Amino acid sequence: MKTAKTLIYAAILLLPSMSMAQDKYGTRNGEISFFSSTPMEDISAINTKVASVFVPTTGTIEFSALIKAFEFEKALMQEHFNENYMESSTFPKATFKGKLVPAEGDDLSKTGIHAVNVEGMLTIHGVEKPMKAKGTVEVGADGTVKAMCDFDIKPEDHGITIPGVVRAKIAQTITAKVRVTLSKL
């Protein structure tokens, strides 16, 4: 009886460590790029140092991108992006916390390509907003997971004001592309 009790305790204590042992994937070199197109000017930037962690069993995914790590073609654009719009010294990071929801009956821990719905909270410029988009997850046999998603952002939604003089140069809706290759942690 005593041994049985001990066994149960041991099993319970092991539970959390077992859940820790579930497969997690991560990277520090994810890519997020965005593109703004107007007849006046095209603006694009890329960040290749995005941190991300993904847990296939639960579908949980998180992203963190340093705003200052977005690189523009023009140095002045980058300065203005940080100083005038994103205020990156006050809000250094953009984050996303959410879930990848596969189609009914699909399992994200299986090798192959999965279409998913991305749902979660996107925080940019200190303003948190719910976000929904469609994405793809490719679980490789080699222990990597590729995730991609395109979504639209409206600067106004995140409290970023664009003054009249440059309004014509910055698109109302900016397209962001996420491309990450995660490997097993």
Added chain:
Amino acid sequence: MTRLVFAFAVCATTSLSAQDDLLSLLGKDSAEVAYTTASFKTTRVINGHSLENTAHGVLDFRIGHRMGFVSGGIDQLFGLDQATIRLGFDYGITDRIMVGFGRSSYQKTLDGFVKYKLLRQCDQGCTMPFTLALVAATSVTTLKADQVPWFAAGRQDYFSHRLSYSFQAVVGRKFNESLTLQLSPGVVHRNLVVTDQDRNDLLNVGMAGRLKLSKRVTLNAEYFYVLPDQGPPDAFHNSLAVGFDIETGGHVFQLQFTNSTGMFERAYITETTGDFFQGDIHFGFNISRVFTVYDPKAKARRKQEERKARMG
């Protein structure tokens, strides 16, 4: 039974905390070196050099314009009848070295300079608390021989007489998002001076600062103090300027009030004739327009894209 509940509580909290910061699994954020940016809106505070350089590959076309003295009164439409102008091009050879040249209507002067950021204030990953920029400038007046200030009948007009030099060490710090202060000790050397009381070398100290009023507007002020006992007293005044920077995307407009007429070092540091507090003030503006003529990161980006294409 209580022990069982306790054990459940323990495992519940551990799994919760694991959920809370998944990203911590990646370890600490790497402390990449990041230097302070945007301590001033542009490379000049008003007349003098600021802590900033034009970025690598960026060409900055600058138009400087000073009206006449406000003290000219209604006869001169408070100075609007006259204008002194400097047109210049600055270029960033690297992020730390910039060169520039300009042509001023003031004494028909050509000027050129090299500016090197020796030390850079650090935001992250290093400890440097301030920025130090070294500026070496030279100017040559192209006035006709009988129009130069030191003209005397019969005196040989040498090219070297027309040259002057300025060396400055601009040291300063961006204290926070809105406040930047800088000091710029320097020396102006004139190859030829007008009287024998004038010294060829004039030691001076510039002090300048900016206060950000909004994201796109800053209040700037600068003062150049020429150390005493270096020439005939009261011949010239120290240069004082107060103005606003207004940034609109690719342009920076600087509007200012200053007692200096010229816009290169010898002129504003050593030849300011106006007494600011007697109304000898020029209203003026600088317009800075930048063009990216070379993109230093383009090559790396192209390579990355090629690599990506190869990998499919």
